[in-house]
Amino acid sequence: MKLPNIPTRRMASLAILAALAVPLYAVDGVVLINQSAALAGNVTPGDSPGFPVTISVSGSYRLSGNLTVNDANTTAIRIAADDVTIDLNGFSIIGPIVCSGGPPVTSCSPTPTGSAAGIFSDKSNSTVFNGTIRGMPDGILLFGEHSRAERIHAIGNVNSGITAQSSSNSSSVVSCAAGNNLHDGIVVNGLAIGSTANGNGGRGIFTNTGGAAINNIANFNKRDGIVGVSATISGNAASENGGTGITGGCPSALVSNTAFGNSGGDIFTSGSGCTRASNAPQP
């Protein structure tokens, strides 16, 4: 039987609205997030339409498309539950900010008036991996315990590219690239390993008191390339930075690092109790 046109259209509209309001799942149970889902809201209970996407339920989430945020003061994804994993799945979170100049980068516009990030978490056990965050006030801000960022490209953000800080030094930044951010590339309380930080307007990589920076590269940053305070700093390379190439606040072990062409000196230690060995330049 042919149904009247008006009810059919209404039902179609209702079906579309219903689809938009219900989380999408991949075949393996992971919740999918894309621009349409973000604008529709209800990705998890309490998530309002638009940005930020609020994740209030522990579980596994995956981008199924780029997320574009048009406001320089708005966070793209806010993690509001413990035990959340976000796979960017090779996609990007893109903000409206464009950074230019350099290297190192010299300016970003428009200037945000508040604090916002591509991904923000103050919850424990957050993991973010496999994608790009560009043009946001901060790229990633992870302030909970046991956080991990891996295979993230954080490019052209106003403040820092990747910040992973925890009171117990339990954060990890692994195999990431942070470039052309107006302030620091990577700031971590814990482990920075196998990452690159080039052309940032602040420091390349900073491991706060009690951590390790291992096998990283930091070039063309405006300030120091790699800085560790009470840290193991091993196997890194730093060149053409505006400050020192590699700096260790003692006690630290600085071993097997290479630094050259840095304006503030290549390898530098402050205080007593540091070990320097097998570096180039020696010792």
Place this chain on the structure above:
Amino acid sequence: MTTSNIQSPRMALLAAVIALAFPLYAVDGVVLINQSAALAGNITPGDAPGFPVTISVSGSYRLSGNLTVPDANTSGILITAEDVAIDLNGFSILGSTVCSGFPTSCSPTGSGHGITGGGVSNISVFNGDIRGMGARGIYIFGFGHRIKEIRAVSNGSDGILAFGIVQSCIANFNGGSGILTPGLAIDNVAIANRLEGIEFINQSGVGVNNLAISNGGNGISGEATLNGNYALGNKQIGISAVCPSSVVSNTAVNNVGGDIFTAGSGCTRASNAPAP
């Protein structure tokens, strides 16, 4: 026709029962495991409804949701076959145990592990969290195992005990040690565990680029090649090696029992802070 009204619910019920009784497969052939599948059972032959999920067939398995075990004496997944890969897929295996304080204490404790298997070889577990188990997060004997990108936090006993490679894991606030292995531990973080941070429990281990902070015992210890590690504020020795071992390019700071220590003869120590 009125009979269709009766048959449809029956057929729906039958379909639901069939769906519950057979494993779910992802499009790539991997067997999916979630709470509903675990409670239904038969994920592999011999798997009884409820926990533990028993994996008795070699193959590839993937979580499609968090698993929550009912009590501290129940394990999440029991592996009884060789050559099994489990992708936690960003999900968690969760229990009721909570660890807190320093030194860490946990309650309730019990005999349940997150993932366990005895005497099986070539097990891979990766990409997810195991939190709040009564005993260990991962507890797998046998050989050739690979544990990667696992966060084992707040379990009643050790975070990870596995024979093989433990890589890029986080083992914090557990009631035993963070990581125990006779093999290779690389790029791991072990913080505030009640006992050791990372311990090599047999000869010829290798510990590279690990972080051990504020553990109740030693930070990193064993007979092993220890290179590029960092130990801070552990209650016993920061880095402790039984000779013969190679201890190179490590940093140890403010550990109560001493920073870097070797026992016996035949060790090599170089480029550490504190020196040599």
